Amino acid sequence: MPMSLQNCSELKTIYLGTNSLSGMVPTWIGDNLPNLVILSLRSNQLYGRLPLNLCHLSHIQILDLSLNKIEGTIPECIYNLTAMSLSTNQSVLSAYTKRTTYKDHASVVWKGREFVFKNFLGLVKMIDLSSNKLHGEILEGISSLTELIALNLSRNNLTGLIPGKIGLLRNLQSLDLSRNQLCGEIPMSISNISFLSQLDLAINNLSGKIPTGTQIQSLDASMFLGNPKLCGSPLPKECLEDLHPVYMSTRGHKNKNVQADDDGFITKGFYVAATLGFIGGFWGVCFISVLNIQYIMKRLTSNARMTLALHMA
Numbered sequence: 618m619p620m621s622l623q624n625c626s627e628l629k630t631i632y633l634g635t636n637s638l639s640g641m642v643p644t645w646i647g648d649n650l651p652n653l654v655i656l657s658l659r660s661n662q663l664y665g666r667l668p669l670n671l672c673h674l675s676h677i678q679i680l681d682l683s684l685n686k687i688e689g690t691i692p693e694c695i696y697n698l699t700a701m702s703l704s705t706n707q708s709v710l711s712a713y714t715k716r717t718t719y720k721d722h723a724s725v726v727w728k729g730r731e732f733v734f735k736n737f738l739g740l741v742k743m744i745d746l747s748s749n750k751l752h753g754e755i756l757e758g759i760s761s762l763t764e765l766i767a768l769n770l771s772r773n774n775l776t777g778l779i780p781g782k783i784g785l786l787r788n789l790q791s792l793d794l795s796r797n798q799l800c801g802e803i804p805m806s807i808s809n810i811s812f813l814s815q816l817d818l819a820i821n822n823l824s825g826k827i828p829t830g831t832q833i834q835s836l837d838a839s840m841f842l843g844n845p846k847l848c849g850s851p852l853p854k855e856c857l858e859d860l861h862p863v864y865m866s867t868r869g870h871k872n873k874n875v876q877a878d879d880d881g882f883i884t885k886g887f888y889v890a891a892t893l894g895f896i897g898g899f900w901g902v903c904f905i906s907v908l909n910i911q912y913i914m915k916r917l918t919s920n921a922r923m924t925l926a927l928h929m930a
Contacts, residue, residue, distance in 0.1 A: 618658075623649040634659040634681070641665035642682065647673040654700075659745065660684040667692055667746075675699040681745040683769065688750040691770075696758030701742050701765055743767035747793065751775060755794075760785040767791040771817065775799060779823075784809035791815040795840075803828055803847075819843045826856045 618638060622628065623645040629652055638661040646656065647670030654676050664686040671680070672694035678701065744762075747769040754777030755770065762768075766788050775797040783792075784806025790813060800822040807813070808830030816836055820843030827833060827841060827849040838851040848856040 618643055620645075626650065627652055629653060629676075630655040632657045633661070636661055638663060642668055642671070642687070644668045644670045647671045650674070652676055655679045657681040658685070663687060665689075667695070669694060671695065672697060677701070678742045681743070683745045683747040683749070685749055687746070688752070690753035691746065691751060691755070693756055693758055695744075696756065696761055698762065701744070701762040704764055741766065743769075745769040746773070748772040754778070755780055755799075757782055759783070762786065764788055766812075769793040771795045771797070773797055777801075779804055779807075779818075781806060783807055786810060787812075789813055793817040795819040795821070795843075797821055799823060802826075808833055816840055823847050826858070827852065 618633065618640075622631070623643070626649060628650050631646075631650075631653065632655060634657045638658065640663065642658065642663055642665065646653070647668060651673065653674050656671075656674070656677060657679065659681045660683070662685065663682070666689035667682070667687060669692050671677075672692060674680075675698065677698055680698075742762075742764050743766060745767070748771070751770070751773040752775065755775060757780045759768070759780055760782035763785060765786055767790060768786070769791070771793040772795070775794070777799065778801040779794065779799055781804045783804055786792075787810055789810050792810075792813060792815070795817040796819070798821065799818075802825035803818065803823060805828045807816075808828040811832065813832050816833065817840045819840055823841075823844040824846035825848070827847060829850075834850045836851055838853065841847055841852050848854045849859070
């Protein structure tokens with residue numbers, strides 16, 4: 618990228634997608650361009666880590682660095698981008714409505730297709746870091762970007778769980794986390810995202826039952842394929858608890874009351890039985906001892922009477 622751009626402090630849009638740019642993402646973007654609203658460097662040859670300086674872009678609404686060779690983890694501070702957590706009427710980006718001569722527009726990938734946004738560009742808030750070499754986890758901080766309408770982190774090497782609070786992104790319409798190495802269950806909170814019309818979680822290591830929600834069950838099953846341990850609608854594979862609800866209920870009840878130790882044989886039931894056995898044995902011995910004492914006393918009394926009778930004779 619030309620170094621001369623760092624002197625354009627009032628610059629609001631950088632769209633240099635689909636070129637042959639190489640090198641690292643410049644750190645001066647975050648330091649010298651505080652008013653930047655759109656940063657699109659997609660489909661280039663950029664490499665290296667995401668600079669922490671990007672977190673200084675408090676006005677950024679579209680961050681598209683997809684289809685590059687960027688590596689490393691996603692900086693935690695990127696989840697604090699102010700404009701993506703403020704509703705449109707609160708945002709400092711009201712400059713969109715004030716311009717009269719210059720018409721903003723940008724080409725973005727939306728729900729798997731490329732669109733050119735013009736009139737409503739000020740309403741678009743999205744992050745696209747797909748098709749890079751990013752690794753590490755998706756942190757819970759992502760849930761603070763409550764005004765996001767599109768998030769694409771697909772085709773990376775991301776691991777760990779899908780954040781449990783992902784459902785706080787209630788304005789999200791498109792979420793693509795496919796082709797990573799995410800594991801665990803799909804958070805139940807995802808069913809709270811009412812406007813979610815595009816969800817792609819294919820080719821991960823997800824497991825368990827797909828959360829129920831009108832918008833989720835209406836999605837194409839291909840959006841969940843490549844997760845062998847995943848079950849439930851819209852996949853044809855049914856979950857065990859749906860096939861045998863009585864069995865699962867009984868098993869669940871037992872699991873709450875019986876907990877096996879490391880060897881799998883000694884359980885809480887074992888300890889209860891052992892305790893009852895000890896108590897029973899103890900009182901049994903006491904009872905027998907009492908009977909023996911009574912028997913001995915009777916014998917002694919009987920012998921004493923016989924001895925007294927002999928003396929009298």
